[in-house]
Each structure stands twice: as C-alpha cells, then as structure tokens.
Amino acid sequence: MIIFILFSCAPKKTTQGEYIPKGAQKGVASWYGTEFHGRPTASGEIFNMYEYTCAHREYPFGTKLRVVNLQNRKEVTCTVNDRGPFISGRDIDLSYASAKKIDLIGPGTAEVLMEPIGRDMTYVRYVKYTPTSGILTIQVGAFLEIENALRLKQALRLRYDNVYINKAVVKGETFYRVRVGKFKSYDEAYNLAKSMAQEGYKVLITNFVGGKDEF
Structure with missing residues (x-):
C-alpha cells in the first residue's frame, strides 16, 4: 500500500508579485540519462531514465515534486529517489523522461518551480543490524x-560526516562497502x-572492522 503525506499549498507572494505555493521554491534544473x-541511485533503486524521477540534495526519498518550467509553464510530477546535482548553481536533476515532458532536453538547464505535493512512505526504511559488540558503524x-560506491559516498557526504568506503573480499569477490561513522555504543549508532x-536510506548497523580504505 502506498501512502502519501500532503504538504500545505497556501500561496505566498514574491517581490515581483508572482504567487507561488507555500513550501515551493525556485531553482535551476538540469537532467541526466x-x-x-541501470545504475543504483542513492535510495537503492535502479535508475531508469524513462521513469518520472529526480535527484535533489535535501528532500527525503519518495517526495513527490511538481516541477514547472518557468520559461514555458510546462510541468511534470516526479519522485525524488536520488541525490544531486553536484554541479554548483544547479538545484535539481531530472530524469530524461521528466526533462522531456517540460522541454528541458534541448536547453539543458532552466529555471523551475519545485513544489512538494506529498511523499510515498514506502521509501521509509527499517534499521537492520547484525549481532554486534565493540566499535560499530553504519553500512549503507x-x-x-x-x-557505484563512489556515487553513494558523494551523495551521503551532502549531509553526513565520516563517510568512507571499506574494501572487503567475500567468497572470492571484492565488495566496496559504503559506511558512515564509528560508534562506541549501539544507541549512538541507532540514533543516526x-x-x-x-x-x-537502507542502513545496517554492523561491526567496524579494521581501518578505512579511502577512494
């Protein structure tokens, strides 16, 4: 079952006399495709350029955004399932499908209005943990x-400190594990x-093993 939380839509007036919904904001949109x-997004979903999704630095995953191209008034509703953009001066990255619907493909960027209109709460995760003792960390x-590990590390560093990649060989295969923090108690790790x-984010509290490999 998909549950949506609605945000307030009471209008406010800008200095230019233009009314925009409460909670909405202007910014510069770009797109990626x-x-x-086929690569993992920060939320763990596989990015599909033909679906109506987007990347934003702050909105929780599952947030539904109404995005209006202020140059032509065309609009699209897309779901935040990734983090970005990472280029200065840009505020939201639209999937190819989302960008195409508001004629953003050709220009590449445009000023847009972003209005949160709800959230798909199935994106909220549960904290998992393995039997632990000693120093702990959070694996994402x-x-x-x-x-893929580097992209997730970059996304996490927008909001969190002490993000690192740990290299481990498991059954002959090399895994790059993206982790956050070093905690002395379970409660401390659990709160974050x-x-x-x-x-x-999909999170797992587990043991901190060895040093931190930087990439």
Whole structure:
C-alpha cells in the first residue's frame, strides 16, 4: 500500500508579485540519462531514465515534486529517489523522461518551480543490524563496482560526516562497502541510523572492522 503525506499549498507572494505555493521554491534544473541508466541511485533503486524521477540534495526519498518550467509553464510530477546535482548553481536533476515532458532536453538547464505535493512512505526504511559488540558503524551499501560506491559516498557526504568506503573480499569477490561513522555504543549508532532510514536510506548497523580504505 502506498501512502502519501500532503504538504500545505497556501500561496505566498514574491517581490515581483508572482504567487507561488507555500513550501515551493525556485531553482535551476538540469537532467541526466544514458550515463547513469541501470545504475543504483542513492535510495537503492535502479535508475531508469524513462521513469518520472529526480535527484535533489535535501528532500527525503519518495517526495513527490511538481516541477514547472518557468520559461514555458510546462510541468511534470516526479519522485525524488536520488541525490544531486553536484554541479554548483544547479538545484535539481531530472530524469530524461521528466526533462522531456517540460522541454528541458534541448536547453539543458532552466529555471523551475519545485513544489512538494506529498511523499510515498514506502521509501521509509527499517534499521537492520547484525549481532554486534565493540566499535560499530553504519553500512549503507555494498557494490562490486567502485563507481557505484563512489556515487553513494558523494551523495551521503551532502549531509553526513565520516563517510568512507571499506574494501572487503567475500567468497572470492571484492565488495566496496559504503559506511558512515564509528560508534562506541549501539544507541549512538541507532540514533543516526534511524534518521537515515527515515530519509530513505537502507542502513545496517554492523561491526567496524579494521581501518578505512579511502577512494
């Protein structure tokens, strides 16, 4: 069952006299597609450039955004399932499908209005943990390809400190494990893990093993 939380839509007036919904904000949109198609997003979903999704630095995963191209007034509703953009001066990255619907493909960027209109609460995660003792850490993902681990690390560093990649060989295969923090108690680790799970990250509290490999 998909549950939506609705945000207030009371209008407010800008200095130019234009009314925009309460909670909405202006920004610059760009788009991404082929290069990332089929790769994991920060939420753990596989990016599909033909679905109506987007990347934002702050909105929780599952947030539904109404995005209006202020140059032509065309609009699209897309779901935040990734983090970004990572280029200065840009505020939201639209999937190819989302960008195409508001004629953003050609120009590449445009000023847009972003209005949160609800959230799909199935994106909220539960905190998982393995039998633990001693120093703990929070694992957010494990990948066979270093590029995927680096993208998740970059996304997490928008909001969290002490994000690192740990390299481990399991049954002959090399995994790049993206982890956050080093905690002396379970409660300390759980408090952060719970916040991350509410945001929509898949988190696992586990033992901190050895040093931290930086990539």
